[in-house]
Amino acid sequence: MTSVVPGNPSPEEVRPAAESHGDKSHLALKKVLGPAHIWGLGVGIVLVGEYMGWNFSVQKGGMFGALIAAWVVGVLYTCVAMIDSEVTSTVAAAGGQYTQAKHMIGPLMAFNVGLFLVLEYTMLEAADANVMSYLVSTIANHLGYTGDVNQYAFIILAIMVLAFLNYRGVLATLSINMVITAIAAIAIVVLFVSTQGWNPDAQLHFHGLVSSQANALPYGWLGVLAAFQFGMWYYLGIEGTCQAAEECRSAARSIPLGTMTGIITLLMAAVLTWYVCAGTLPWQYLGVSITPLFDTALVNAGGAVATLLALGTVFATLASANGCINDASRAWFSMGRDNYLPAWFGAIHPRYRTPFRAILFLVPVAIAFAILPVLLNKPELLATVITFSILSALLMYSFMVPNMFRFRKLWPVGVLHRGYTHPLHPVPAITLAVIAALVLFATFLGYGTTLVTLVIFYLLASIWFVLFRYKYVRRGQQFTMPWPRPKGY
């Protein structure tokens, strides 16, 4: 799986791009992360989707619709993980897919991919903070508190504390992420064990599902397709591991190892989550539940297990928001470093070696996304924010298909040092294209207007970039990897 080409430097030998800048050019992001941190970053961003969000696919397509969505969308993300592992183990730079687009497709696509990343993660972070404040209210009520909990305080506090952590250093940030993510993942396994999941007749009941097709697939196969949109929640964000490439001690080892073990963890967590929830709660309830895993624990296990799942829910939410701050700031920073956005954002903190200006700039943006639905009493605004996040991710997956084809075409295997070469090319890329198109269609079924509006936003932003922004970008210097001339150019 590894190919080394004499004469071509490995990604670790490549000096970070910031080193060649002006006065403060000696500053670079710290290379301190290992595979476990990458696992914590990728799974940390995503695992909240198991605790809440995935179950809306039940509302769209019933229990079996949600299960099929978990499998099919799981294949999509396995393809994403395979492609990302190969490309990022070679393009070891902050910005992840943005930097890939810059080297493989071109500047305008890179600008779009950078925006996809920033929107995906900042909006997910806002949704996390919003849900976090709701959870605090719920838990306070369960503990007997009868007054009102100020949601604003918890939203602002969660984002500010996590942003401060990110500001101070990536090692502590992702070490904490790794620990709280592991606790949240173990909590799901504990729930499975406590419900004697290995014996379906003990505490779980699937008769309601298998008794008739009308009950298991209430909306038919179109409902199954519609469920794909929320099936994304099982895995949304695993591709964020790429953002940490420049901060890995060995990106060629850490990114493939962290990403692939991450997607394996998530595939197992998705099936376990579906299984215990489907066997405990009626699908009509599950489709609208805010905290399905916690509810399952409350109904089926209670006591210490329910407390553990409550803790797991809070930890999963925090880990997701934390990872999102990390990733959104790296993408924003990378665009600033290349002048795609104002160069001011491309600065690295002289002491903590973090992209501190990008981190700070995105704090009020995330707070605004999180608070406005509460402030304006418009809960549907939160739904739009979440849909924007999902759609931005989906557009990025669509980009990864031509990106992969061009990577193999411009620099065939053997020409570059690859930390990992994924098997069966072009099967993963084609599979990704087909499933991404299906999920786009599923989104059209539920949120057609939002889909068109978001694409128009990206189109307007692209026109703005071409007309008013690209003139500030140095042409040749965008190509930062020490690679040979691309084949055919």
Add this chain to the structure above:
Amino acid sequence: MSVDSAAGGTGSYVPPKQSRRGQVFDSVFILALLFAVLFGVTYYSNSAAAPTTSTAKPLGQLPITQIERQQYQRAIDEGLVDLKGVNDQVIASTPKSGSKQYPISPVALLVTFAVIAGYLLFVFLMSFREYREVIRERFGPPGATPSPSTPRRGAA
């Protein structure tokens, strides 16, 4: 829209320096555009309210299976939902007849497809054009070896 000039005889493009005011404007502009779109779509697309019922039937009279009744009873006992909520959920999840569950408007589908295709076409064509320019400046004209004076940012 761009300023081309020869730099030291290398033919590299030298971008203009952006003023502080320009940097602030650009940062605010992209965010303002995003918020405008976000609010626009939220206020434009009025989400349909889920159907509710004013009278709550007992669990035994709802069109659900026996196991689901037991599961709902446990959920009620744990305070997760009340009987009124159960009635609302069962009504909301009852499949609609024919194609009303997920209506597909061919016009809307065509418009969506056209917008996405137009967007992708613009981005890819423009990107490929810009990419050629990047490669030419980074590696020199086709067939040439990279000029030693060409900045190789990131190269070891």
